[in-house]
Amino acid sequence: MPRRTATLLTSTFLLIGALCAGILTTVPYAELSPGPTVNTLGRHDGKPVLSVDGERTYDTAGHLNMTTVRVTGVNYQMNLLEAVYGWLADDAAVVPHETIYPEDVSADEVEQQNAEEFSASQESAKVAALEELGYEIPTQTIVSSVVEDAPAHGRLHAGDAIVAVDGREVSSPEDVVDRVTAHEPGEDVVFTVVPAERATAAREAGEDLPTGPDAVREVTVPTIAAPEDGRALVGIGAGVAHVLPFEIDIELADVGGPSAGLMFALGLVDRLTPEDLTGGAFVAGTGTITEDGTVGPIGGVSMKTIAARDAGAEFFLTPEDNCAAAAENPPDGLTLVRVGSLDDALAALEDIREGNAEDLTRCAAS
Template sequence: MSEPAGIPANPPSAVREHPAIRFPDVRPRRLRRAGWGALVAAAAASLALAFVPSPYVVEVPGPTFDTLGATDAGPLIEIDGAQTYPTEGELRLLTVAWFGSRDRPLSWVDVAQAYVDPARSIIPMDAAFPPQLTIEESNEAGRIDMQNSQQAAVAAALLHEGYDIESDVRVAGVIPDSPADGVLEEGDRILRVNGETAYDVYSIRASIAAVDGPTELDIERDGEPMTVEVTPLVEGDQRLVGIYPSHEFTFPFDVDIELPNVGGSSAGMMFALGIIDELTPGAMTAGTHWAGTGTVTALGDVGPISGIVQKMHGAVDAGASHFLAPVENCGDVVGHVPDGLTVLAVDTLDDAIAAIDAVAMNEDISGLPTCG
């Protein structure tokens, strides 16, 4: 059979080796050169990347503190004017720390290393350090949040134990150029928000979040009642009016919480549990090492927090065997529980106490709520 027209029967001699002629094989050398070139380029790119700032910070487990114990400043919880009782075990609150800031941004290499560590999370810079706030304003907000958290925890614990308390909710500060600027003033007493009684900071935030559109506040300024209206700024799922609210309660005796250099509100539930344990006969934990996190309102509702994955790893590192997680954080918990930690989900302070009591009495806890 003849070959098709236009295609020679044999390839050109230029690409066929003659038995008596050997052509040097230059392909491996070219490949080697290309390979070395790629490696050099990759190394140069990696070196350059090491110095390129990223728009992220890395969240890591921070220090932990036993609310039944002490810090360098003394007992973490000290009660004066009421009968207290010995405790056992631990009720440990947890914190997170950040690597990186606007002044000292992390490189992309730092971010890549954090990506493979299950105890670390990568957070957008704007989420960690809101661009509308200075560092000083962020620190002040954290300080006020911690103060509010401690006050609400004392209120929740004493109300749980049957004591009467009174509350006074005020504007501790107004953020410049925010919706509240020029409408609310530092020192204003907040009576109602959108018709709901302002019992504490958390009830204010809940009332603002529950209504679309302008927020109506009944306030008292210099003894005079008035009603004002503020249109919140919407950022993600938050509605912000631009104030630092604070609350003060009148308690029947003194409860001091001493925890220097820690900000935020996520320790509220653990503060309340520590106070209740000291005020009631018998050790609540029966020697078990607990850790947990969550805000708490004066009425005992437990709310969600950030950084719960890092806090679970911090709990394990601190030797805790059981962990209390807010129900609303369960989506972040599932699939991220470290080995050796039993996580129980709670919605109220009563839920937390019931879980601790069940473990202390060696009861079957399989029926208790979890994040599974």
């Protein structure tokens, strides 16, 4: 056999072997890629993303798109070739598997956490938007969680509204903590509560908590010592539920996590005010939001900017803590706008609709 032919065959076999090895060799990585975007002002799967019942709404123009990241599944085993391709591609990111799916957390737990964060982000977006528009939002102090096998388990339930502790009214979760920890471990605490079903019904109707003897009950719970510092505890988390002045529904299936909060809040403000926030422009964005309107960072920002530009966005509202990363390799034709609060985002939208894009605060690479 001629040397040239032998060399060619050897190289071919080595290449085939390397490809086979790359396919058969699995690596502990996951891949992020641009996910779908959804206009919060529009419809998704035939339903309005934002629905308001009990208050006047207005027609809107333009786009306020929330963005997502597509992630390989928890049981997906990436091979070496896929990892190398992801490292080299501009529209994918390869990260250690445990970054997305911690080893000590099950897939069901990850899914549950994402669902809870998504639900909490919706609530925060509603409150931030309504308070921005001048609505007063009363609150209920509630049992947000109950620790299994703790003294409160079976006595108190998630969603119960806490009216008083030891006969003294409470107005915040901090009041509940202070009253419980004022006890010595082993002592009893008396909670005055409105059961979850009645409390939820009052909240959804925009009414005060019922106060009659048929609605309120007293629950005595013994305390135990906290293992970390010996303080008295009963095994509940105290939180806040908001009493909204009218019904707001956010319909968006198959999405998890808190990163759509900013865009939900902007969508609600747009629906509840006569002026179009965007002036007809295609704006996308991301960011968590707190009830006071603070915008927080998210993961996968570079994938979200790609998704936004592919969908047709001209502007991308970017949490200030994500700006440097987003600006390292921005998609062509997409203006990255830095925002740290709902007010920042509204000011940016005013510049956009008035044609003053040169006044926008833009992201800059570090």
